Amino acid sequence: MAKIRTRFFIETHEVRTIKRRRFFIRAFCEECGREVSLLPPADAAFLVCQEPAEIYSWIDSKKIHSFYLNGAMPFVCLTSVCLV
Numbered sequence: 635m636a637k638i639r640t641r642f643f644i645e646t647h648e649v650r651t652i653k654r655r656r657f658f659i660r661a662f663c664e665e666c667g668r669e670v671s672l673l674p675p676a677d678a679a680f681l682v683c684q685e686p687a688e689i690y691s692w693i694d695s696k697k698i699h700s701f702y703l704n705g706a707m708p709f710v711c712l713t714s715v716c717l718v
């Protein structure tokens with residue numbers, strides 16, 4: 635009598651979702667000419683896989699649109715960040 639061998643292959647994969655509390659504001663960006671999301675530089679850096687220092691250098695060189703809405707903390711226009 636012949637042996638019947640059954641093999642099972644189980645493939646698994648895992649997706650991890652990291653949820654962070656984000657703080658953003660919807661506001662009109664005059665340079666884009668439309669309503670956009672404004673983010674703190676650290677959150678913008680996280681979204682585009684850059685260091686916050688890089689975002690600040692983009693602000694200084696005016697590569698991205700930035701706003702000082704209420705105090706010293708700048709906000710950056712997400713649309714302009716995505717276009718760099």
Ligand SMILES: [Zn+2]
Pocket residue numbers: 663664665666667670699711713714
């Ligand atoms: Zn903009």
